[in-house]
Amino acid sequence: MRSIYTDLAREAVELDPRLEGVTEEEEKDGEIGISRIRVSTEQAAQRLKKREGNYITLEAPSLVMRPLELFERLSKRIAEELTRLLPNLAENATVLIAGLGNRGITSDSLGPRVVEQLFVTRHITQLMPEAFDHPLRSVCAIAPGVLGVTGVETVEIIKGIKEHVKPDIIIAIDSLAARRSVRIGTTVQIADTGISPGSGVGNMRAGIDSETLGVKVVAIGIPLVVYAATVAQDTIELIADETGLHNDEEKLKELAEKVISEHMGPMIMTPKDIDCMVNDMSRIIADGINMAIHTKDYDDIRALVT
Amino acid sequence: MRSIYTDLAREAVELDPRLEGVTEEEEKDGEIGISRIRVSTEQAAQRLKKREGNYITLEAPSLVMRPLELFERLSKRIAEELTRLLPNLAENATVLIAGLGNRGITSDSLGPRVVEQLFVTRHITQLMPEAFDHPLRSVCAIAPGVLGVTGVETVEIIKGIKEHVKPDIIIAIDSLAARRSVRIGTTVQIADTGISPGSGVGNMRAGIDSETLGVKVVAIGIPLVVYAATVAQDTIELIADETGLHNDEEKLKELAEKVISEHMGPMIMTPKDIDCMVNDMSRIIADGINMAIHTKDYDDIRALVT
Amino acid sequence: MRSIYTDLAREAVELDPRLEGVTEEEEKDGEIGISRIRVSTEQAAQRLKKREGNYITLEAPSLVMRPLELFERLSKRIAEELTRLLPNLAENATVLIAGLGNRGITSDSLGPRVVEQLFVTRHITQLMPEAFDHPLRSVCAIAPGVLGVTGVETVEIIKGIKEHVKPDIIIAIDSLAARRSVRIGTTVQIADTGISPGSGVGNMRAGIDSETLGVKVVAIGIPLVVYAATVAQDTIELIADETGLHNDEEKLKELAEKVISEHMGPMIMTPKDIDCMVNDMSRIIADGINMAIHTKDYDDIRALVT
Amino acid sequence: MRSIYTDLAREAVELDPRLEGVTEEEEKDGEIGISRIRVSTEQAAQRLKKREGNYITLEAPSLVMRPLELFERLSKRIAEELTRLLPNLAENATVLIAGLGNRGITSDSLGPRVVEQLFVTRHITQLMPEAFDHPLRSVCAIAPGVLGVTGVETVEIIKGIKEHVKPDIIIAIDSLAARRSVRIGTTVQIADTGISPGSGVGNMRAGIDSETLGVKVVAIGIPLVVYAATVAQDTIELIADETGLHNDEEKLKELAEKVISEHMGPMIMTPKDIDCMVNDMSRIIADGINMAIHTKDYDDIRALVT
Numbered sequence A, B, C, D: 001m002r003s004i005y006t007d008l009a010r011e012a013v014e015l016d017p018r019l020e021g022v023t024e025e026e027e028k029d030g031e032i033g034i035s036r037i038r039v040s041t042e043q044a045a046q047r048l049k050k051r052e053g054n055y056i057t058l059e060a061p062s063l064v065m066r067p068l069e070l071f072e073r074l075s076k077r078i079a080e081e082l083t084r085l086l087p088n089l090a091e092n093a094t095v096l097i098a099g100l101g102n103r104g105i106t107s108d109s110l111g112p113r114v115v116e117q118l119f120v121t122r123h124i125t126q127l128m129p130e131a132f133d134h135p136l137r138s139v140c141a142i143a144p145g146v147l148g149v150t151g152v153e154t155v156e157i158i159k160g161i162k163e164h165v166k167p168d169i170i171i172a173i174d175s176l177a178a179r180r181s182v183r184i185g186t187t188v189q190i191a192d193t194g195i196s197p198g199s200g201v202g203n204m205r206a207g208i209d210s211e212t213l214g215v216k217v218v219a220i221g222i223p224l225v226v227y228a229a230t231v232a233q234d235t236i237e238l239i240a241d242e243t244g245l246h247n248d249e250e251k252l253k254e255l256a257e258k259v260i261s262e263h264m265g266p267m268i269m270t271p272k273d274i275d276c277m278v279n280d281m282s283r284i285i286a287d288g289i290n291m292a293i294h295t296k297d298y299d300d301i302r303a304l305v306t
Helices: A009-013 A042-048 A061-065 A068-085 A110-116 A122-127 A155-165 A228-243 A251-263 A272-293 A298-305 B009-015 B042-048 B060-063 B067-083 B109-114 B121-127 B154-165 B229-241 B249-264 B275-293 B300-306 C009-015 C042-048 C061-065 C068-085 C112-118 C120-129 C156-167 C228-243 C250-264 C274-293 C299-305 D009-015 D042-048 D061-065 D068-085 D110-117 D123-128 D154-165 D229-242 D250-263 D275-292 D298-303
Strands: A022-029 A032-039 A053-060 A095-097 A138-142 A169-177 A188-189 A217-227 A268-273 B022-029 B030-040 B055-060 B094-099 B137-143 B169-178 B189-190 B217-228 B268-272 C024-027 C032-039 C054-057 C094-099 C138-142 C169-178 C187-191 C217-227 C267-271 D022-029 D032-039 D052-057 D094-099 D138-142 D168-180 D187-191 D218-225 D265-271
Touching: A009 A022, A009 A032, A009 A042, A009 A053, A009 A188, A009 C228, A032 A042, A032 A068, A053 A068, A053 A169, A061 A068, A068 A188, A068 A217, A095 A110, A095 A155, A110 A169, A110 A217, A110 A272, A110 B121, A138 A155, A155 C156, A217 A228, A217 A272, A228 A268, A228 B229, A228 B249, A251 B229, A251 B275, A268 A272, B009 B022, B009 B030, B009 B042, B009 B055, B030 B067, B055 B067, B060 B300, B067 B189, B067 B217, B067 B275, B067 C250, B094 B109, B094 B154, B094 D042, B109 B169, B109 B275, B121 B137, B137 B154, B137 D275, B154 C217, B154 D022, B154 D154, B217 B229, B217 B275, B229 B249, B229 B268, B268 B275, B300 C267, C009 C024, C009 C032, C009 C042, C009 C054, C009 C187, C032 C042, C032 C068, C032 D052, C042 D042, C054 C068, C068 C187, C068 C217, C068 C274, C094 C112, C094 C156, C094 D275, C112 C169, C112 C217, C120 C138, C138 C156, C217 C228, C217 C274, C228 C250, C228 C267, C228 D229, C250 D229, C267 C274, D009 D032, D009 D042, D009 D052, D009 D187, D022 D229, D032 D042, D052 D068, D061 D068, D068 D187, D068 D275, D094 D110, D094 D154, D110 D168, D110 D218, D110 D275, D123 D138, D138 D154, D218 D275, D229 D250, D229 D265
Parallel strands: A095 A138, A095 A169, A169 A217, B094 B137, B094 B169, B169 B217, C094 C138, C094 C169, C169 C217, D094 D138, D094 D168, D168 D218
Antiparallel strands: A022 A032, A032 A053, A053 A188, A188 A217, A217 A268, A268 B268, B022 B030, B030 B055, B055 B189, B189 B217, B217 B268, C024 C032, C032 C054, C054 C187, C187 C217, C217 C267, C267 D265, D022 D032, D032 D052, D052 D187, D187 D218, D218 D265
16 A cells, blocks of 8 residues: 655665665764665666666754854765765766756755756857866756646657757756655755656656656755645554554545545645745755866856856 | 644534534535635534634646636635735725745745735824825734744744734734645645644744734735645554444554554644645735735835835 | 847848848738738748748737726737637647747746647547547647757657647747747747747757648747847847947957947846746647637536536 | 035035035045045035935945955954944843845845844843843844834834844944945945934935934945936036037026936836845945954854844
């Protein structure tokens, strides 16, 4: 009966803790917990509904207090993890960054907002390559919108740009859905697997990954919602555990459907101050990406791109 | 054990259907259902946690389809109901409209957004009273902000303005919380009771009503969230009904607390497209108020106030 | 010495009134003045810096009063003109709409804002072609961003999408610059020529037209700024006329440069309420396009796309 | 004939350099130029249209490059200057901050945006005075809106709040108009005189100062526009100087009126990226005020107010 939805590999593993083909290592960087999950078999991938590859999860529950130093610390950690995932990125590589999601829906706007804060340099490296005395990475960035707003599959828009730009790597940013509300706005998932069909808060049917795009895709996401249906399922299972109702699967299913249809429809759960949270988190991710890709002095680039 | 929270008198009555001191009449205006509840005794008011007075509830579930004619129909209905509630409003009356809530939190921004769309005329009636050949109502409007952002109690800000402006009537607009998600963005509550302490999505401790302000206060609200804690309570009671757990109140309480603390924290449930919904609904209310107060030709006034 | 910049063919013709190869017809539709300019020779095109083709200019100075009926009237007029420009558009044609400009710069945000308000249907016609009992036009829409933000030439992003979508027609929306401030927010230009290199408030170097894209491009634009440098040039010429300084071209040039560098830098002139104006005008254009393309009942489509 | 408008005392003095009753001192803090003007006679005040008192002007032309360290440096400088202006502010003083202007008009939105970023503490100091082991200043903040939107004079709204809150000092933030475009977004004016009638981008007729409010008012402003009429006047005077037309005052006046009515109407000149500039500058001011008032550790307070 399990139909609890999560975009986080770490939560999928929590629900299925002793699965073969999955390894997880944990470490600590001050207030930031780091988990490194590797899904290494096709069976594990199918069971978890998370494709084979590496998932790095950064968790910092104290982010809800909005401490400025932790913002900075987290940006740096994101930069370090990205750098580790891209060990051979050339000094003059081209990087295409895609901010997925719908700018007009706060809980789905992380990707487009990150894109607005990136230091984009491709037009400079093309038009005035002599502007710098050292090689500069060529960054371009796009917020392709969502199918319901554009009428075009997101992957097709990215594919068109990719064919023109010929990037060495694509980084895709997306809003995620978690199972537990405590992870909203406090967790960052970085994966070398791209983005799977059907995941994300928006609806995409084709994967945004190396298979469809022919180039490595690193995905960075932050959970910003819990689907209301997930809460209902989860609540009912919890109660089943407590009451011994567990054997009566038919009844449980019926109860879940009743709760969902009466209370939840297509609802999402978010913190009340989601607007402020998306604002903070998009800045943290943009800073992390800017640091990872432009290892040279910020302000030099900033003066040029402004 | 009941602790299900709702700002809607209609939902409070649904939970307590045969209460003495409460009458309810229903009618139909096309797709809009209209309920008129009267709470007429102090006991009923305490039991429902809704003070004595009249509550008009307009429900139009098909609003979720965003049909333009229904938007217009609903604006007109709001105008008609307001006009009925204010039978003796003089042709040259002064009306103060307060848009409560936090502009920076989408689900709490209804009030401030309505205010931005009102036809404000007080400065014209004061500076160029001869601009019209008939008496014009003097409208002023304020979005006082919320305590957490201003550091000042909302009611005190309104009181200061009221003392200067000396309005004949105050209309307060606020975002509400409902019990059932189906009512989000599809229901309008108009009450002649003002706004009670502790209600609304924001937190206000003093009432915004004739008692504190010395002038009649009409409140207009639209539910935009369901508190996650309400969902949990409600789900657990539903399951209790189904499973016969009902007698074991201690256990139920424990379950509810577990669910809320694990899944919900201070979360709210909203539709995914809350941004769009607040936009539409604020326009509908502003149009309704503009029509009710400025019975004369729109475009004449519009040309002056722009 | 002429270096007064305008995106409006009508203003270019005003500056060069008796040019051969240019015809202009005027008519009136209530408060809306309509001018139809045809540039029919290469020489005229070079002289005017407006390529060969048809330019329809709708002017409604009373728009500054924000009268609602005129908004509606103008939307209908835009729909009629678009329909005339696209006489053979099949009932099941595919239309790609590109909203050019920078969403984050108010005076350049017309295109992206129009796109947000379009009825996009391509995903419905593809996934559930049976949803309608008559052929439905397939509309898709994109806001490609500007070079300085994406690092990718706008035309290349559109080209990539066009190759996937294979539209019968492309409609491009853009913010324009005018010579006279009275035209800001009161004028609509519709052209069957596409968008020329270097025009628009944003900077694009490659044209967005049938030559680069291989499909007819209709451009719709509204002037939202006057470049400050245009004002300076224009002022100095006016004074030269009045004072007889005209013969002293060197001195005039020097004066203009002094004024521009001291006062104007890269400044634009806009009305103070540009935010409100862009809002109104984007809605008017979106309504016009929606009407022209979806000749069938609005609300039917709206219910599907929401 | 002089009718060049500026809100900056420094620009008024530039136009009238050797006026009696005015002293000016200049110093340098890295890239920030600091001017301290003192207007000490009634005659000088009338001539400059700037009331008696102290005007500190911080100028940092390289702000247009958006260098992050300069942002920080400028915030600190603002904090230092505020601290100097308020030498006797008690450790537990109450401070009321008023963000003037219209949130919906980008070039007039500085005040309301600063207010959104302040650390407001009055509700904490009132409700849980024991939250800190040392005295905490009590900050409250309001964005009262503008007369055209609220229908109520700004000063009356502030007066109402002041009477309830009883602040020791009021700080008013406002968008200013400059004479020279180079000062837009690069200059901060801090004055101990309050805000005069008729100044500011918005229109206020009553002063917001110690006379009307009975408590000291410090004003902080940043020029974000040049009025188009100022540009025209200035251009024509410049040309008059060059051409010897100066004696013919009638003719000059006529020319100015012609230019203004043909080209400029009620236009403003701003940089194209005014949206981004207001964003940056509001943060710089808010940081400066937060530092000046809350001399204690930021993050402690931040954790409480979030």
